[in-house]
Amino acid sequence: RKEVEQDPGPFNVPEGATVAFNCTYSNSASQSFFWYRQDCRKEPKLLMSVYSSGNEDGRFTAQLNRASQYISLLIRDSKLSDSATYLCVVNPNTGNQFYFGTGTSLTVIP
Amino acid sequence: DTAVSQTPKYLVTQMGNDKSIKCEQNLGHDTMYWYKQDSKKFLKIMFSYNNKELIINETVPNRFSPKSPDKAHLNLHINSLELGDSAVYFCASSIQGWVETQYFGPGTRLLVL
Secondary structure, eight states: OOSEEEOOOOEEEETTOOEEEEEEESOTTOOEEEEEEEOTTSOEEEEEEOOTTOEEETTEEEEEETTTTEEEEEEOSOOGGGOEEEEEEEEOSSSSOOEEOOOEEEEEEO | OOSEEEEOSEEEEOTTOOEEEEEEEOSOOSEEEEEEEOTTOOEEEEEEEETTEEEEEOSOOTTEEEEEEETTEEEEEEOSOOGGGOEEEEEEEESSSTTSOOEEOOOEEEEEO
16 A cells, blocks of 8 residues: 555646545554645645644645544635645654655646 | 755766766755656655765665765766666755655756667
């Protein structure tokens, strides 16, 4: 089983829509969780860390469900500029290690 | 003012050649990483250094050898390049270790012919 699994999509949504991505992880001892965004032919950039209590940054909301071992990202009022690949990143708490999901592709359509 | 820089940005070379990719960060971070992103966009860690010391060495062929002359630099040397080495190689850094945000370089696109 992969350390981190994501639905690759693609998700094609109209502007203004709400879209949600899930990501599951296999190691129940994992402590750190992140969502990164990667634009085409660019490097990944941190979108937001995911905290146990859930956190929100503008139109973006991240949630952690430890019981079911998944994290989620909700994007409200999608903009064209949200089109990118969203990478789920988990640290399994076994040293300086990060596991990246394969990414979920989002295209926001005018 | 680039935070994490890599050179070269593009590298096209023949099978069997030896090549190096350089990475520098001016963020004062202690930890640096090399990742490989293949054609399926899967990003996989290769190496991690903390203060010039190797702390992660994933299962990569020993043709790949990282070198950290100081904590601001982490270079990657690849011997006897193979077709399957074609990928984008990203360098990244973080303040210290796994709890921190990673900052990525722009990537080096390697094509082996």
